[in-house]
Amino acid sequence: MWLLSVVDSGEEGSGVLFEHHHTWIVGQTELLVEALAGGADLRAEVPSCPGWSLGALLRHIGGGHRWAAEVVRTRATGWLPDGIVRDVAGDDGGRVPGGWLLDGAHELAAALAEAGPDAPVWTPFELGGMPFWARRFAHETVIHRADAMLAAGVPFEVATEVAVDAMDEWMQLDAHPVHFDLRPEKRAVLGAGRTIALVAAEMPAEMPAEMRAEMPAEMPAEMPAEMRAEMPAEMPAEMPAEMPARLDGQGWFVDLTGEVNTWRRGGGPAAVTVQAPLQDLLLMVYRRRTPDDMIITGDEEILRHWLSHVAFG
Template sequence: MSRLGYDELCARLVEQTDLLAAQVAGADLTTPVPSCPGWNVGQLGRHLGGGQRWAESIVRDRPAGPPPDDSFRDLTPYRDEDPAVLGPWLRAGARGFAAALVAAGPDAPIWIPTPSTTVGVGSTFWARRFTHETLLHRADAALALGVEFAVDARVALDAVDEWMELGSLPEMLDFHPAQRELFGPGRTVHLHATDTAPEVAAEWLVDLTGEAIVWRRSHEKAAVAVRGPLSELLLMVYRRRPVEAGTVEVFGDVDLLRFWLDRVAFG
């Protein structure tokens, strides 16, 4: 369940898109994006905006299954984007999407790509998914352009929670059978954000000792513990920043940490 209410998710979707549009204003959009190999910043923006418009069509039209997702899959036509065009296009798409979400309301029975309700249902799933999709692609652009990446703690906390929830869905073991190689005695991972207030639940324990990935918000001893700023933990789990970058502290079995990150890659 999201830490953010539905109305806030809709607002944050627009906010994160506006922040991305501000990043690309006046930038060289032909700059390669290392975390999305084969794309430049302009292509990244087109991919994100196309995805938002695709999700808006789901919320608006309520199809029984996924509509065709053809737009912006082939990004070769967008190698030389103009910031003066891309920025307003991104802003307009996010506002149209948010308006469709607000009109639908939080409980609309809309198709989502998983039977699980733990990640949200209907329109709430899409509002949350694209808030954090936009956040992470904003990080991609910031890292590519060499500008600061900062994120509100509430948004980052919910982004990590959603990553944990999606990555631990039982169906992921069918989609990615190699995840079963993670399971074994004593295999636990602890993440601890060091820059949040003590009363904020900014710690996570991932338990790999059974036959499924189980996680909880908790302070517990583990085979490997990772401590660092919340934004850096977010970038690490999404594999935007490698463990070797030194932006987090690792205690214990670093090989288990790397193995876990490799097997549960998402987004």
Template sequence: MTSLSHDRHCAEIVAQTDLLRATIEGADLTVPVPSCPGWNVGQLLRHLGGGQRWAAKTVRSRAAEPVADQDFRDLAAYTHEDPAVLGPWLAEGAAALAEALREAGPDAALWTPVTGGTATFYARRFTHETALHRADATLALGADYVLDHEVAADALDEWMELGALPMHFEVHPRMRELLGPGRTVHLHATDVADAEWVLDLTGDTITWRRTHEKAAVALRGPLVELLLVTYKRRTPAEADVEILGDADLLAFWLDRVSFG
């Protein structure tokens, strides 16, 4: 269950893209992106903008099956991008996606790659796809990354929901190795009230809950730092966080999680 409204997600897709455009203005887009190995900033932005356009096409057509579109995963052709060209292109794609989502409404039925089957999936997913790829570009360019706390908390909720889907055990069999007795991970935001998550790996599946409780290992720090560590945009050593308890379990969990 998302904590942000459909309208808020639509607005954030545009807002996060605008913040990204401001970050890249006049920047060298050939700078490598450490969190996306093999890509530079320009390639990363082509991937993001292409994904937004693909999602807009999916939503507009109320697709009942995956929509074919230009592949923005093979980015060899985008090694020397110009921010003066990419900025407006990104804005156009974000606006088109937000418009398609608003016109569809949150409950419009269409194909989604995981359970859900409504436009809500794309509104939420591309809010956080945009916010996290903004982090990739911002950190690669050596700038400070700031994210609204409501958006960051919703991003962690979504990460927990999607990351706990049983389908991951089929796609990434190594994730089954996470399961075992006594294996619990607590994320505790120190700058936002009631922003705590417990990931429970003790059963046959991965489960999670929003709560404050003792766990085998706790990761404490500012909410956005927790988000960046969970998404593997920063290591715990790089982030402003504190580890309490079984640090090896935390490292094992971060090694095995694959979503995002």
């Protein structure tokens, strides 16, 4: 199911985000190659991709970039043979094919940049046009970079901006009605009272009680003199160009109570709430890690039942 994705026709389809996405394809591949440059063993098993070696995973990544580049470059009007993506057999006795991986990422990014977000192109189930390919392969690369880091025993980190967008894309994908046609058994996740809140640990659901207890009953009318003394004499004329990315809400809220599942940014009372670092939440929904060491409150069975029925990427 690696090809399924959806991009809204609004902000996600804008030229700015489209440019971010095809730039991320290269950036994530550069991070992958850099992390493996010390001489990773291509024969190492990839725990999150059973049956694959690290070498097979890298061939899948590079093959996927080249296949998608051909789709974009030719403005494909239908499915193109994807043997280069699925046939991952090869020699795992050599070195990490860093140059080959980077060439494929640059090839796809250049094809997307040349096409632009509005060029017509085939997508599975008519989802999203050119922005589909940019966003899908940006996050395909992110998640497979995580797979490679796991196989190589290297820590995985992802920028907040990238992780937030990857979560949004995953939520849109998971909520698409086509999944119920392709996998009718997924309807088992739906039911009365089934709601899930995923809260990034970097943004607590509410202020802890001990912090509230330490706050004054009333805030002072003006800033105390000692605080004013610590502030710079002049405030900057404008905010720095590079500000840390933030979530618009406190996380993601999944509603399984209807005929299909829906989602929104933010929090709220839920049957089960999961709190963990953002990238751990991302790896959890992609089933690259379990929620075992996360903070879970409420009906944990709803969470685990839901996770058992979301298998893509």
